[in-house]
Amino acid sequence: MNGSTKLRLITGPEVAWNNFMFEGRNVLVEQNGQLTIEQADKDLRKSKLVAAQLNIPLMLNVSFRSGVSLSLGAYAGMRLDSYTKVKPVGGPAVRDHGSYNLNSVRWGLTTELGFRGSSKLFFRYEPNSAFRAGQGPDASVWAVGLKL
Known part of the structure; x- marks a missing residue:
């Protein structure tokens, strides 16, 4: 029925990237199975950890008459891949691929808000740390963005 409120179950694979940005001269270093944050000897334009993962969401969707x-x-x-990217001032960027003690499997809660089939605003929250217990920071991940 066209124009009525609809309730649906939505699922399907998606690829997501998390960029963990470091400030100043901070760089992430993996030594003896432990992650540490150290100071680079040069000024940096960028220092980050990138994690790409393949997700399967399961969401209950309500579409209202208003759109x-x-x-x-x-x-x-x-996790599909993870790497650090460090770009010193006046120099080329350097990428180093590795697991960086990230959990291989991650899960979280998600919500999306859209209008008439266009792009959607999303919010995600992972209550558990992205890193293996005792091998990295104890940091929950949250993200806000635009889904195209």
Whole structure:
């Protein structure tokens, strides 16, 4: 029925990237199975850890007559790749690929808000640390963005 409120279950694979940005001269270093943050000997334009993962979300979606769409649910994903990228001032960027003690499998809660099938605003929260226990920072991940 056209124009009525609709309730649907939405799922499907997606690829997501998390960029963990470091300030100043801070760089992430992996030594003896432990992650530490150290100071670089040069000024940096950029220093970050990037994690790409394949997610499978499962969301309950309500589409209203007005065209507004709201989705709530959860997702689980597995790490595809991770690397650090350090770009010194006046020099080329250097990428180093590795696991960086990131959990291979991550999960979280998600919500999306859209209008008439256009891009959607999303919010995600992972209550557990992205890093293996005792091998990296104890940091929950949250993200806000635009889904195209």
